[in-house]
Amino acid sequence: MAKSNKPIIWGTFAAGGELVSLITPVLIVLTLLAAMGFVPEMLGYEKLHAYASHWFGKLVIFVVLFLSLWSQAHRLRITFFDFGVRADTLVATTVYSIAALCSVATAVYLFRF
């Protein structure tokens, strides 16, 4: 029995899980406020655009989105299994592809600033 390659994903899952646990609730609060019509100052176009244009902002946005994507993709894969979807290879390919695609998209969008 060969050693598993799952650590490659699990590494991002663990790191992503930590990050998501720490900041996702507050991020949701921010967009929830926006959704209710009280757009926080930082979510205004000017500010946010400026932030995304700075290299540091780009880095932060990329790391947050990247880790969040991969950690949730991994957990989603397990969730499918737990709900009885046994086509694990198919599920894994799909969710990881989406995560990969979205990661590339993130990078591409960030380049546009």
Added chain:
Amino acid sequence: MSRRPYIQEVSPTAWFFKRPRYMRYMAREVTSIFIGIYTIIMLVGLARLSEGQAQYEGFLAALRQPLSIVFHVFALAFSLYNSFTWFNVAPKALPIQVGEGFMPDSVVAGGHYVVWVLLSLFILFWAGVI
């Protein structure tokens, strides 16, 4: 005349109804659907932001749909649940030995809560909410 071990089948789709503990676990796993969708919403926001002010305003307007508000409320609840479950078990992965004993779980978990509160406050402050 002899052995015939009876195999106990586990229902692959309904097993988690059996124990409250399993339901709690599934609730934790299901958070990934909400957080996952939320991440994609953030990505869409980023895309709109890169496309210019009009597009971005459109995105903010779309957020105001009732459906989006409902989603946000659920996503917030699930992500909080995710955070708490994560903090509570965090001490298990990396036990810290101090002399003969281990750092108590409550300290490691408590540390996470403290960081979480501070970070959240900082982000709220930075975003101009408080």
Added chain:
Amino acid sequence: MSENRLGARQVELEVLRYNPETDEAPRYQRYSVPCKNEWCMLDALNYLKDNLDPTLAYRWSCHMQVCGSCGMMINGEPKLACKAMVRDYEGVIRIEPLAHFPIERDLVSVADDFMDKLKRVKPYLIPGQPKTLAEGEYKQTPEQLKRYHKFSMCINCMLCYAACPEYGLTKSKFIGPAAITLAHRYNLDSRDGGRDERQEEIATNEGVWECTFVGACSDVCPKHVDPAAALQQVKVASTVDWYLEHFMSWSKK
């Protein structure tokens, strides 16, 4: 002695019965057992066997929570029958063999799979630096002992396997909590040098990576071994291994 301690009551047990020679499938049988308040479930079963139905089959030996024989499902939870107290239950109590294992007969489950898994993870000291008896003992400080001590307390009762949904869902492919914990116990031992060999077994898809951190194993463990923690630690260590092996192969000697 105060009254409640000496109280007795009639307890209704609904016990799963399965006789492979006469039953197509398991069925439940009701017994009404006069129990004392300070009895554990095993006392109730022993009374039942001695006085009501000698054909009931179940395992037990120590009656002191250490031999690990008497694991069974009591109202759906994996428990040691000698640790579950009658006074903590109300109404009809349902008693079944451990979940996820094939049923040999009545409350006796087939433990072969568990025994194979124990053996597979090499749960014995593979000395880092072999020593002869004449050289005396290996030195191990109380700190070093403490590092693995909790994980050496497993009584092999298999309750964690009955609690772990992934063990059931993978149709027993998963090596499972207790065996992986035991491997981890030796990996953490300052005298041991066999980690690489054990990782070949446990850092695999059927090993620790089948665990989704449900945590039920630790909830039910009667000896507070905390297998979920052990498995989580194995994942962290295996991930570090993987990155070292693939991205920093030069760091390995």
Added chain:
Amino acid sequence: METIKTDVAIIGAGGAGLRAAIALAQADPKIRIALISKVYPMRSHTCAAEGGAAGVVKPDDSYGQHFDDTVGGGDWLSDQDAVEYFIHEAPKELTQLEHWGCPWNREPDGSVAVRPFGGMKIQRTWFAADKSGFHILHTLFQTSLQYPNIQRFDEYFATDLMVDDGRCQGLTAIEMKTGQMRRFQAGAVIIAGGGAGRMFPFNTNGAIKTGDGMAMAYRAGVPLKDMEFVQYHPTGLPNTGTLLTEACRGEGGVLLNKDNYRFLQDYGMGPETPLGKPQLKTMELGPGDRVSQSIWHEIQKGRSVKTAWGDCVWLDMRHLGEKTINERLPFVRDICISYLGIDPVKEMVPIRPVVHYMMGGIHTDTKAATSLPGLYAAGECACVSINGANRLGSNSLVEILVFGHRAGLEALNYARAQKPGNDAALAAQGEAAQAKLRALFMRSIGKESISGLRKEMTDTMEEGAGIYRTQEGLAKTCEKLADLRRRYADVALHDKTNVYNTDLLSALELGSMLDCAEAVAVSGRERKESRGAHQRLDFTARDDSKYLKHSMAYYHPTEPPRIDYRDVVITTSPPGVRDYSGAKK
């Protein structure tokens, strides 16, 4: 009948059986070893031992002192050549376990820690928290997993030895999961079947300790030695018999009668020590057998506490405080709360003496060999004898290692020298065992119930062969047992299933216990003196002129056993007075 051919067959996979198996596997990787046990190895009762295992390691200790403690503790009934061998091997075995990973407690510098133990005048007991036996058993079991030539037969119930051509050539066993009889043909057989405390109603022993191994050898003509010596532990929970470790008293717990008086001072163990300041060898830390006996006297004098579970005395640990109890005696607290509903932090715990250990057993020499060529025995089922009339706590865990090891090596030597057995003769014996079993199985009516007979047996054992004995009581018990043995022939079996038939196994175990019980009672009746654990109200003194001898019980199928005697081996320590008044040089 399926036949399994092997070089050495071992009955029992507790501490002694596993140690023997590993010794064999290491000595010769090509030898085939069949390790047969009625429970999975780690369920064996060795796991229940809490205290620890004695071996000389510390500089202030010496072999001579371990020797003196053992021989004196055994009231000079130990064979001193065996004790000599034993004490020298003890530290090697314990170090060997350390090398195999046993988590012994440690000193700050990393060396092995030792603790004091009853009857040992110097701290020499190695321990692994309050789970010493558990760790020893699991270390041995796990270590054994690396040897492919140890072939395990878990949940096989051994029934009879096969003897042909004047030597033991194997055994028959029931495969529990199929109910089928199997024949094991072997060059040599080792019995490591454990004790027989279950023949008493109130005991610390696991359900498996029914003396099957002893009975098997006994029926094959091997004498059971010193069976009258049955050890009581002073502090058992009154309802379940669960052992409350000696450490309860070691940490400062005290014993009180119904008037809250520390009665031990009336039995030569005083003067009273201050509360919370236990002192080695006096009051509550006096030798276990003396403490048990004092409790019995208190009960006779009507100064005991009446409880629903019989006459008890109090074990008071309240003054230790919650913190100490949680840190030092967590398992004790757990057990009291679970099984009695009493929290020792807040209340006194009722306790009473409980049957704990069998000094006697299958007669073997220092090489673990029995009088039947090819048959070896080790562990609690054997009597070498190092324990004499009274075992010292923490010697038995070492005994299973030392003599398990020895039995393995001796059996190997023996088996190597043997020619293959006579298949036909052995097959016939297998068939005979099978037929006997089938007869029990097929009998449609039986008048006697297993649990009923068992209850009568345990009751009469407690009454006549308990902690204090008399001629009259023993005689009555002997008669009763003879009667029970007759009635056993008419025992009813309700379960007719082949698969995992525990009703059948209970019947077989009852048969073993009856045989052993009779050996205990008859040997006791014949020993008209008081020595160690054998205390008689009608012969209160030790009588070296007549009884400085081992009693040897020989089996008879329908009659009570014949008792014979054998000299005790005395090398350097002539019989003296058991002295607990101060440390000897």
